[in-house]
Amino acid sequence: MWIEIILMCLLTAIFCFSHLIGILYNALNGYLILSFIGMTALTLFKLFTHQFGFEYWANNLIHLGLLYWLDCAIKVTYFTLIFIYIWLRLPGHSFSTQQRKVIKSLMVTLPLSVAILMCLPSKAVNWPQLTFMSIFSLFLVTELLRYQRVFFDHAVTLLSPFKQDAIVLQGGASSLFNHHFNIAQQRWALDIELFEGDVSTSNTNKNKPDDFHSFAKPLFAPISGEVVALATDHTDMPLGQSDLDNLAGNYVIIKHGDKYVMLSHLKQHSCQLQHGDSVFEGKTLIGECGNSGNSTHPHLHIQVQNHANFEQVTQTYPIYFKTQASTATFKRVNDIITG
Template sequence: MFIYEITLAVLLALFVIGGIASGLFYNLLYVYLLARLVTEGVRLYLAYLHGEFLFENWPWTDVHYWLPNIVRSMFFIVILFFITDRFIAFQFPPSTAAWIKTQMVILTLMSIALLWIPTVRVNWPQAIVMGSGCFVIIFLILINKKTHFDNAITLRNPLHQPALILSAGFSPLYNHHFFFKGQRYAADLIAVEYNRNARKQKELSAFTSFGMPLYAPISGEVVATYFDYPDQEIGTTNAEMPVGNYVVIQVAKAQFLLLAHIKHGSGKVAVGDWVAEGDELAALGNSGNTGEPHLHMQVQNHVDFRQVTQTFPIYFKSEGQTVFSRYKVVLP
């Protein structure tokens, strides 16, 4: 039984670390809630086989009973908060979105309830991992709350209509680029207006963002462009040239704004052009290493993406405010 508990604790630790490192933390948390009911069922079944239930003498006053269960319950509450807070509801029909959220609440409450069924053995290894996970997650949230950087760049929404930040921020919980030094403060954007059936149709034209005009989010000189890579069909990528078609604008000394995954042949500017904020640059596409049409943006310390050693924090202007975090909407 103890080996089973140690194994689950190790798997949970790898799960949390892998989720944060891969940028799939929120997706994996939802899967974890589903899998958790199965693992708890196995644990309770093994406890039943070994006669380890304590229903007749409920150990309410035993610190070895309530302390680890409080810690583990906190872990599930934190999970529920993050999943529901970062849930992209507009990707689903309203009824489906509501059901998914309700499902997550039910799964979390069921998982917490199962924790409190008293057994002889207390899963301290798992409680320690869960408690540590709570502190790590809260720490990463606090990092993302930092609102002042001396070298930050403030940009305008390049879509000229409400845009959703798919990935951005100052913590790996919010930005899957964070662990890549050459992309650490990058941001991915799509149009808020979203065709929920686009992925099923597997046609670029089905994606609302595809072909949408892109406008200069800041004034500067165009120092590099490329528009000849084909747009990738859904399900394919170009890993050899991950940025695909692009426009690079120099916004300050040793600071270059990269707009990547641009549509093939859509360029409206050339090297040497001076663009003012709001000038049309090209169209949003699906070129390079991308799963679906979106705009990748970053301010970097070199013109060439392959030679970047530093990126700079990005803020977006949105109706007099600045936003920077994942799943926030940037207004025109």
């Protein structure tokens, strides 16, 4: 029992840390692969060493009774929720059509296979494991329901800063889909980059910022207003490095009424505006998309906040984007913003 408790505590720590740093999606994929390999190897080993067989499972099923069905219900729910999450979160824009087909096949096969193997009757119910699965399932249900929210009374409507179609890399009303969500200073922020055809412009085989199609692309004012703060001198970082001393990198903040729109990670010296300049929606050139500040690759970080000074922001607001049909919609991860 102590070994089971320690293993579940370790898994809890791994999931919590992964969620904290924004890589829970990757951790869950690794978890499913390792679980499938481990469960398959263990089952085959016991079968080949005659430790148990189908008669053994049948006897255990009778012994456990209703506890077996409770065990199965929790495990099936747990793996179903994991499947739903990774299916929704899959960055399909990073893969070709054929690659997506293979990946989605694995996404169905792995959770199903692990759930089946885990539901084979054992001598006793693993209560630490079931407790962990129940709590994590409740967490997933809460976040998945929260993610479905797309209508907000306090949203701010913008025009896409790009003149081309862009895709949302991080966004939505859940920390599972938006790594900004748990930070009050950035809660409703979006990370976006250019999108072309079937595959994102941030696909593989990129070695430097210039290799990304988003890099140095012009950005136009998403709303009319006045420039109240900006930075233009920060260096664009090499891939794999971040400027943790200047998280926003080069940025421009536009005042519109009592709200402030911030565009950050701009290309060094690409902004020619000055403090106090007026900008006009869709017409005024703000600068170019870059890789300055705390950025993993060239993209635009955009948010609407309640203060001109990023360090003093205490609230951000959901963002709607206008479309060609003159309607405004809330955008979440993997959604396309028309240019």
